[in-house]
Amino acid sequence: MQWITPDLAVLLVSDPKRGVQPSGERLKVMTRGAAWVWFKEGMVKHRMAVLLLLCLVALPCCSWAQDESGGEDDPAITSSLGMPLSFPLNPTHQYAGLGLGVSTGVGYNLDRHNAFVGEFMWNWLFASDRALEPFRVALQSNNVSGHGNVFAFTANYRLELRGRTGGIYFIGGPGWIYLTASLSRAIPQGTPVPCSPIYLWWGYNCADGPVITNSTSVHSSAGAPGLNGGIGFTVRTGEAPYRAYVESRYYFAPTGSVSTKLLTFTVGIRY
Incomplete structure (x- = not known):
């Protein structure tokens, strides 16, 4: 050197x-x-x-700086593909940490400002240490892991205000949100464990107080009608109508024993 x-x-x-x-x-x-x-x-x-x-x-x-005169800036069909980073909110954050996934959508533009869009969002949720701690204690081992999945199918209305290079939009609507959770190891049968919401999240059942530990695999699933809404910003990328976008979206659904509440931040490309 x-x-x-x-x-x-x-x-x-x-x-x-x-x-x-x-x-x-x-x-x-x-x-x-x-x-x-x-x-x-x-x-x-x-x-x-x-x-x-x-x-x-x-x-x-x-x-x-590219030629802005090329391409059709007001197509009849709209579509998008993005990568959402999710932050679970209370009470979901007590059991799950950050998540990462994919989102996509397709819809119809009524005009330059109004559109109806059907969307699908999937997010992999990493289990929080708080959600795994009771199982590490019961198993007397740190060799246990878990995760969750959120699937959201939504029908949305989008209001957009945009110029030739940049824009802002508001989007929201009803949908169906489906949540799954699974654990890598089960508590040995007969282990005395007092019931608490954390065990219900992972799929255990409780009867008169103690957790029923007769399962060899641990998983849960629940779906419910939900809502979503958010705000996004777009910027022209190359020939119209392609635009990059960044977006913040809120998802809610009363799924099972624990409601699903997520705040997502998405980066993607839109047509």
């Missing part, structure tokens, strides 16, 4: 076991050399971060 000075090299090859120690003055010089190395590396990382930011800013700018 070209930033390592000769004085700093002495420090790197010194051997404390053999009693070879640099003098006080030389130690100061070597300390300044190390600080210079740290400063240079920090500057390189800073420049790389700035370069990455400029690339992210320049990418949509380049898209906007």
Whole structure:
């Protein structure tokens, strides 16, 4: 490395076991050399971060600079494909952590501002430590995992206000939301466990207090009518009518013993 000075090299090859120690003055010089190395590396990382930011800013700018006269900006059919990141809300967050999945939709544009869209959203939910802790205690092992799945089928109305390059829209409607949850290991049969909502979430049943532990596999499923609604922003990418979008959406359904409440943030492409 070209930033390592000769004085700093002495420090790197010194051997404390053999009693070879640099003098006080030389130690100061070597300390300044190390600080210079740290400063240079920090500057390189800073420049790389700035370069990455400029690339992210320049990418949509380049898209906007393309010929905006090409393509049909008001098609009759609309479709989308995105990747939603979900954040469970109370009470769902007591049992599930972050989630990641896919969403897609297709619909009909009444005009430039109004559309009806049918959508499907799937999200894989990672189990929270709080949801797994009772099973780790009962099994006396940390070797247990779990996850959930959320499937949402929705029929939505979309109101959009957009120009040639950017826009904003509001979307929402009813639907059917289906939730599943599964655990990698079951509690051994006959283990005394007091009933609590966490066991119902994973699919256990309770009878007069204790949890019934006669299952060899643990899973649950529940579906219910629900609602969803949110807001999104679009930006023109290349030839019309293709647009990138970012969106925040709220989902709710009274599924089983625990209601499903999710807040999703989606990035995708729309036609």
